[in-house]
Amino acid sequence: MSHGCPLCAIAAGSAAIAPPPLARGAFLVHGKPEPGAHPGWLLVVPRRHVEQVTELTPDEAAALGPLLRETAAALQVETGAAKTYVACFAEVVPHLHFHVIARGADAPDATRGPGAFVAAPPADADLATREALVARVLGRLAGARSASASRWRPLILSGLLWPGAGQVVAGRRRLGWGLALATAVVAVLTLRSLVVETLLRMPTDAVYFSDFGSVLALSQRLAAEIRPGLMPHFAALIGLWLFASAEAGLRAWREPHE
Ligand SMILES: [Zn+2]
Known part of the structure; x- marks a missing residue:
């Protein structure tokens, strides 16, 4: 001053x-x-x-x-x-x-x-x-x-919080709720498959749980067996997430901001 x-x-x-x-x-x-x-x-x-x-x-x-x-x-x-x-x-x-x-x-x-x-x-x-x-x-x-x-808020919400959240906040409710719901359905199906597949393969023999090394070997084997079956679920989740983020990002990019 x-x-x-x-x-x-x-x-x-x-x-x-x-x-x-x-x-x-x-x-x-x-x-x-x-x-x-x-x-x-x-x-x-x-x-x-x-x-x-x-x-x-x-x-x-x-x-x-x-x-x-x-x-x-x-x-x-x-x-x-x-x-x-x-x-x-x-x-x-x-x-x-x-x-x-x-x-x-x-x-x-x-x-x-x-x-x-x-x-x-x-x-x-x-x-x-x-x-x-x-x-x-x-x-x-x-x-x-x-x-x-x-104007970037929808991208942040859909990219970081939940696919579709940004579209809902931006007023594109039908698309937003559709994406959010589809993501929820795929997420539930993924979890369900994960639990079912794990239970199916879980050995009843107590020897697998006798020490940390055995538990680790077992979980690695289970993961390797279950992973291929879950790949379509993960691909769908990533696809929904990418689509929601790209849609929100492209809109923000094109939006006039004078
Ligand atoms: Zn001055």
Whole structure:
């Protein structure tokens, strides 16, 4: 924190800004504190006081590009802007910050390009409307994150918990319950075969249970005898598991995540 820095004050919460900033890792996204020439105007700001892009850590630098892109995309969707500017000077306020600005199709020439930083805000600039617009952009940005984080949930559930669980959670109930039930049936049949086959082959002679070595030899022999019969069951289980995971994974992969 740098003393007297207005962006550090916003980051520390000691200076209020409406709507409140959206935190994204090492960065904050919030509206331009004073109204600018365009209503859709956001700042992407590192939380800590740095003054040059070269002072960002590699991790911060790696997160910056995607964040600028997502902010611009959210702003573009909310404003329908013809063009989205991204600019960084940090001359008036030395704390590094990136302007993300929506320029409408009917914006006056004087407000385009560098003019955006020179032109006065329109006389009829309505603060409440501007704040509402920034709130919608921040809301969209926050929603995009949670949507992109949750789109892999079905794959995780079907891959790690139970085939079909992810499809059920994602609302594809018929497929999900079908897969889950089929897996349960195959699992029960597998267990049943395992128990039946083991009992059938279990010797009644107590000599097999006299010491650990004999028990081990017996279980190895039983496993070798039973395994071929259970192979179709295992193949069916693996097939169901792979199908459920692949189906959930492919859907997540194809899902638009803007
Ligand atoms: Zn600062």
